[in-house]
Amino acid sequence: MSMIxxxxxxxxxxxxxxxxxxxxxxxxxxxxxxVSLKELDELAAATIAGAGATPAFLGYTPRWASVPFxxxxxTSVNDAVVHGIPNDYRLRDGDLLSVDCGAFLExxxxxxxxxFIVGTADPVxxxxxxxxDAALARGVESARTGNKMGDLGYSIGGASRSAxxxxxxxxxxxxxxxxxxxxxxxxxxxxxxxxxxxxxxxxIAIEPMLILGGKEDYFHDDxxxxxxxxxxxxxxxxxxxxxxxxxGPVILTLP
Ligand code: MG
Ligand code: MG
Numbered sequence: 001m002s003m004i005x006x007x008x009x010x011x012x013x014x015x016x017x018x019x020x021x022x023x024x025x026x027x028x029x030x031x032x033x034x035v036s037l038k039e040l041d042e043l044a045a046a047t048i049a050g051a052g053a054t055p056a057f058l059g060y061t062p063r064w065a066s067v068p069f070x071x072x073x074x075t076s077v078n079d080a081v082v083h084g085i086p087n088d089y090r091l092r093d094g095d096l097l098s099v100d101c102g103a104f105l106e107x108x109x110x111x112x113x114x115x116f117i118v119g120t121a122d123p124v125x126x127x128x129x130x131x132x133d134a135a136l137a138r139g140v141e142s143a144r145t146g147n148k149m150g151d152l153g154y155s156i157g158g159a160s161r162s163a164x165x166x167x168x169x170x171x172x173x174x175x176x177x178x179x180x181x182x183x184x185x186x187x188x189x190x191x192x193x194x195x196x197x198x199x200x201x202x203x204i205a206i207e208p209m210l211i212l213g214g215k216e217d218y219f220h221d222d223x224x225x226x227x228x229x230x231x232x233x234x235x236x237x238x239x240x241x242x243x244x245x246x247x248g249p250v251i252l253t254l255p
Contacts, residue, residue: 003175003177003182003183003184003201003202004199004200004201004202005177005201005202005203005243006201007245009108009177010201010203010243010245010250010252012105012106012107012108013108013109013110013176013177013203013241013243013252014243014250014252015105015106015108016053016103016104016105016106016108016109016110016252017110017112017241017251017252017253017254018110018252018253018254018255019047019048019051019053019103019105019110020101020102020103020110020111020112020241020253021110021112021253021254021255022047022051022255023044023047023048023051023073023101023103024099024101024112024113024114025255026043026044026047027040027043027044027047027073027099027101028099028114028116030043031091031097031099031116031118032091032118032119033091033092033093033118033119034090034091035090035091036087036088036089036090036091037075037077037084037085037086037087037088037089037091038086038087038088040073040075040086040099041071041072041073041075041086044072044073044101045058045072048072048101048103051103051105052105053103053104053105054103054104055072055073055102055103055104056102056103056104056109056111056180057069057071057072057073057074057100057101057102058070058071058072060180062181065224065225066224067223067224067225069083069085069225070085071085071086072086072101073086073099073100073101074086074098074099074100074101074113075097075098075099076097076098076099076100076226076227076235076237077089077091077095077096077097077098078095078096078234078235079228079229079232079233079234079235080098080226080227080228080235081098081168081209081211081218081227081228081229081235081237082098082100082113082168082171082209082227082235082237083100083225083226083227084098084225084226084227085223085225085226091118091119092118092119093118093119093120094117094118094119094120094121094122094125095117095118095119096115096116096117096118096125096128096129096234096235096236097115097116097117097118098113098114098115098235098236098237099113099114099115100112100113100237100239101113102180107178108177108178109176109177109178109179109180109241110176110241110252110253111176111180111205111239111241111253112205112239112240112241112253113207113237113238113239114238115129115132115133115236115237115238116129117129124212125234125236128165128210128212128234128235128236129236129238131160131163131165131210131236132160132208132209132210132236132237132238133238134159135156135157135159135160135188135208135210135238136156136206136207136208136238136239136240138155138156138159139152139155139156139173139206139208139242140206140240140242140249140251141155141249142155142156143198143204143206143242143244143249144198144244144248144249145197145198145199145200145244145246146198147197147198148192148193148194148195148196148197148198149184149186149187149190149194149195149196149198150187150190150191150192150193150194150195151190151192151193151195151198152186152187152190152198152206153172153186153187153188153189153190153191153195154189154190154191154192156188156189156206156208157187157188157189157190157208158189160188160208160210161189161214164213164214165210165211165212165214166210166211166212166213166214166215166216166229167188167189167208167209167210167211167216168188168209168210168211168216168218168227168229168235169216169217169218171188171209172185172186172187172188172207173185173186173187173188173204173205173206173207173239174186174204174205175202175203175204175205176203176204176205176241177203184196184202184204186204186205186206186207188207188208188209198244199244200244200245200246201243201244201245202243202244203241203242203243203244203252204241204242204244205239205240205241205242206239206240206242207237207238207239207240208237208238209235209236209237210235210236210237211229211231211233211234211235212229212231212233212234212235213229213231213233215229215230215231215233217229217230217231218230239253240252240253240254241253
């Protein structure tokens with residue numbers, strides 16, 4: 001399948017992206033101290049269904065997974081970097097919560113993630129989130145014709161590393177369209193001038209995953225999904241689905 005989408009197809013992906021963004025906004029509004037991850041998942045399920053869309057994560061079973069993902073959203077708390085399962089855990093003051101959401105609308109997929117503090121923020125955690133959002137913004141800014149994938153990766157990883165953060169090993173973004181995870185791989189690090197050319201019509205998910213302390217190793221919980229930093233320190237994840245167009249990058253996962 002071609003990686004290149006027409007303007008009409010990108011317009012449809014924008015609508016899927018809107019559903020994802022609205023769902024994340026609702027989850028964020030409700031993520032207060034004492035609320036359980038499961039309750040947030042139920043809210044996301046209702047929001048996606050209410051928009052006439054279907055969740056992309058629920059039941060997802062990539063090659064490497066032996067258990068289908070059991071949630072509508074991923075809820076990753078503190079040292080969980082990504083793929084956290086929404087369970088009965090109740091949010092506590094100061095928790096760093098990352099929420100990842102994917103949805104299909106009319107056969108097109110949107111994928112986005114946000115990280116934020118529940119209640120009182122430790123400035124170190126807030127700086128980590130700000131650095132992750134800044135890395136995402138640099139990635140989006142680099143998603144332009146004339147650049148190569150290595151330029152995009154470098155824009156995400158270079159400054160994040162110099163600021164002392166680790167980038168989750170072996171993980172990055174991806175092409176997206178009729179399926180959630182498609183070619184090409186979108187690395188969170190790279191060498192300028194290397195890799196494939198970024199061309200108009202390419203739609204990619206850009207998703208930096210930053211860890212405090214500069215370490216990048218991880219392990220999986222017994223649930224086979226939740227991915228935690230090996231150093232036990234907190235992590236943040238931000239993601240947008242972005243179309244590369246002749247007029248520059250267009251973020252599709254906005255409300
Ligand atoms: Mg995602
Ligand atoms: Mg993604």
